[in-house]
Amino acid sequence: MAVISSGKKKPSDEKINISQIDLLFYRTPLVEPLAKSLDKKLKQAGLSDDPRIYASRLFFFLILGIIIGVMLLFPGFIFLREFELTKLSKFAVGGIMFILFGVIIPVVTYLVLISNVSQKVESRRIGVEAETPAFSALFLVFLRSGLSPRLLFENLSKTKAFNYMNSIAKYIVKRINFLGESVEKAIDESTKIVPSKLYNDLMVTYITAIRTGAPVFETMQSKIKDILKNMELQASKAADNLSGVGEGYVTWLASGFISFFLILILEAVFPQLHVLPIGILGAFAVLGIPIVNILFVWVVDQTQYKFPEKQLRADKIFLMLFPVGIILGIILMIVLEPIIAKITHQIPVAPKYMLLGLFTLSGNLNYIPATVIGLTIGLILSLIPPYIIVKRELNEGSGYDIYVARFLRAIGEGSRAGLSPEAVIKNLKDSKELGKLQNILRRVYAYINLGIPIKDAFRKASDIIIDFSTKIAFTSLADMIEIGSLTPESVETLADQLDAQIRIRREYYAKIKILLYMPYIGSILALIATIILSSAIISLLSSSSFITSYGPLAAAQVLVPKAVYIASLSSVFNAYTAGLLVGKLASGRIANGYLHAIILLIITMILVLLTLSIKFSFTSPVAPTL
Incomplete structure (x- = not known):
């Protein structure tokens, strides 16, 4: 069965370039064990490469590295023999250098090819674990409102607030739509390709609660608290x-x-x-x-x-x-x-x-x-x-993270009082309590005055933001406005999760x-x-x-x-x-x-x-x- 791609479809994905080198050892049993070990890593990295093709490519370059290494070992041993005869240090230096490179080149070749996948797996793990608290907040909001998690994943697949969760949501939606799987089955399959323990624990808890008939909302609420303690x-x-x-x-x-x-x-x-x-x-x-x-x-x-x-x-x-x-x-x-x-x-x-x-x-x-x-x-x-x-x-x-939770709660209170986000931003843009965040709010307000929709104003203003939590907050607000889920409960839940994450980060750096x-x-x-x-x-x-x-x-x-x-x-x-x-x-x-x-x-x-x-x-x- 073909692997369903969990990433965004790019034009380059439609045309697959496979060289003869990639197919050189494709059908040989030599690459079979290597392909099996690479299969899970490639999926966790979000890559759609055929593991046998990747293993064949790696095996070719590994053999090439071994050949070059052996070619360097011969002059190395010859130089050492000359050193034994002449006692000249230049032969010792040359011999040691040749032998050193001869041993290192095959090892470095293998590590470089493997580390490329490992780095992508690690990068994906970091991204998913960082987005898990904010994702869990939205997940909890949907459970509280009685909406199906399928709707959550369909909305997440269209959002721009989450980079890594967005790709996972697309993977789940594709399994539901094209393979006819239930939401729980698709979520369970997603845990096999996501390298984050936090995400997997959260989803396994949800699936277990559904299958055992436990109170889902209370179970997930307790699990989210455990996730924050774990972080x-x-x-x-x-x-x-x-x-x-x-x-x-x-x-x-x-x-x-x-x-x-x-x-x-x-x-x-x-x-x-x-x-x-x-x-x-x-x-x-x-x-x-x-x-x-x-x-x-x-x-x-x-x-x-x-x-x-x-x-x-x-x-x-x-x-x-x-x-x-x-x-x-x-x-x-x-x-x-x-x-x-x-x-x-x-x-x-x-x-x-x-x-x-x-x-x-x-x-x-x-x-x-x-x-x-x-x-x-x-x-x-x-x-x-x-x-x-x-x-x-x-x-x-x-420098915005220390103010973002306060800003989100103000948006939530304004929404509860019947104020539009535009009115709340107009009132907050000169508030000294928001410190440096005033600069971003003034930028948002300026975009609104230019006739730009508020959802686009949030996204454009967040382009200069480096702080992860603040960027997530602004892009999440834009997505909530776009899909019509901006409620006091959803905003305040997001504020609580981001506030906890910011506190953990602040204590860590201290x-x-x-x-x-x-x-x-x-x-x-x-x-x-x-x-x-x-x-x-x-x-x-x-x-x-x-x-x-x-x-x-x-x-x-x-x-x-x-x-x-x-x-x-x-x-x-x-x-x-x-x-x-x-x-x-x-x-x-x-x-x-x-x-x-x-x-x-x-x-x-x-x-x-x-x-x-x-x-x-x-x-x-x-x-x-x-």
């Missing part, structure tokens, strides 16, 4: 888990980060240790440590209690400007080098050597000031435009707000410890020239400045990504971390430059006496 419990649990992630990040900075740089410095001081070639350690320091921060961002994203968020324009600008910031930083590095050299009375480093030192991680102490200042300024300049845009977007589109300071404290303490260690070793080597002129420590005079240069570069990129983590950890948005990234970059630049000015004395100022 509150989930939010509290997510806040506790986020605290654990924040503590884990501080632990990583206090132990793993510092320990790694200790190994890097020790490898430079005692190259005979042969822990790893300093080039590999440097590559991990500059690339791997910021990637660890990105990994923590991903862990936070998986742990936090999520609410549907409108994608901000600033996020796209941030991604576009990041490479621009790197290029600008490199240009500034070259431009600033002669100026800084003149100020510090040093011989300026030629641009080609500055670039060579940056890309091969072979710079020394003289390279650090221009490199750190240039990259810091370049990255800051790339962060300023998205920060300004996100601040403007959030100021314009958020709990995690303290996590804002954890990355700051961890990053600064780790950086200070690294700087003190680096400065002490540099001072020791410079004050003990006789000891380091010969023997095992002679190479340290070259390798230690190189290690400090690598540590300085890594600290800049670590500060950049740590700032993004602060925003994600404390507010759920990476965009809120742009300002924190700028602050951490400035702090890091100052502390790194102190490395060159702090000198420790290891000689006694008093001459020894017998």
Whole structure:
């Protein structure tokens, strides 16, 4: 039986493009187990793809990834064999890199193809669970009025207030109309393709009440209260888990980060240790440590209690400007080098050597000031435009949730008193009790004066709103007016549900707000410890020239400045990504971390430059006496 699509019908859906690659393994038994495991996920993601076609496509790219991986493993083992014969570190670096990519490519290929479906399932789950309280309020209104839930789903399938519930309602209506199923049977089938536990529990309770003859309205009213308690419990649990992630990040900075740089410095001081070639350690320091921060961002994203968020324009600008910031930083590095050299009375480093030192991680102490200042300024300049845009977007589109329940109750009271929504809005648009929401109401009133119907005025005014609950409230009012279900009871029930959801969200963010300071404290303490260690070793080597002129420590005079240069570069990129983590950890948005990234970059630049000015004395100022 063909799967009934639960999404909106698009022109592209009518023409299905299937390539020969998709059909290459379609009829082979190799993809059968994979197709079975993908079938449920594809339905939960709201995709109408044939699971065998998707499995065939995935299997093809997986085999291709394995072939490429095996091709990379061969030169990797050859390079390692050359390293055993010659003991040259360049062969070790090349061999490890080839083997690493050879192992990673097949795994990444599989994860990328699977994660595409998993992300859509997760996105749908978040959206459905966020819309469930408002949906349950309307469901309760229909039950109280004695209307059939079928009418509710038919109306919901035409509304624009709900994005995810709208698609589920269409799925249920199609099963009723085309398969002849009862409302209860269609609802039961919908629970199999909806990945939300809250929605499934709500619908299973309704079906059970119908089939057992229990009082439906009272049962559903009690269940909706349980759903809100469950949401509150989930939010509290997510806040506790986020605290654990924040503590884990501080632990990583206090132990793993510092320990790694200790190994890097020790490898430079005692190259005979042969822990790893300093080039590999440097590559991990500059690339791997910021990637660890990105990994923590991903862990936070998986742990936090999520609410549907409108994608901000600033996020796209941030991604576009990041490479621009790197290029600008490199240009500034070259431009600033002669100026800084003149100020510090040093011989300026030629641009080609500055670039060579940056890309091969072979710079020394003289390279650090221009490199750190240039990259810091370049990255800051790339962060300023998205920060300004996100601040403007959030100021314009958020901050309405605390007033929306009061506004809905005013609409309900006005409706009970016989006032039209237009009259209520006219009275409320200058009410100081509604705070920032007055701006939206004035916009609605202006649209009404221009002759636009009030339902369209609500929808047009909600276009700039980012706050999910407020947007749902305005679009729900528009839908209620359009289908003729705007009653005091329906509006007040919606207000109660949204008010409870807003309260849960407010308490959740109040709990995690303290996590804002954890990355700051961890990053600064780790950086200070690294700087003190680096400065002490540099001072020791410079004050003990006789000891380091010969023997095992002679190479340290070259390798230690190189290690400090690598540590300085890594600290800049670590500060950049740590700032993004602060925003994600404390507010759920990476965009809120742009300002924190700028602050951490400035702090890091100052502390790194102190490395060159702090000198420790290891000689006694008093001459020894017998």
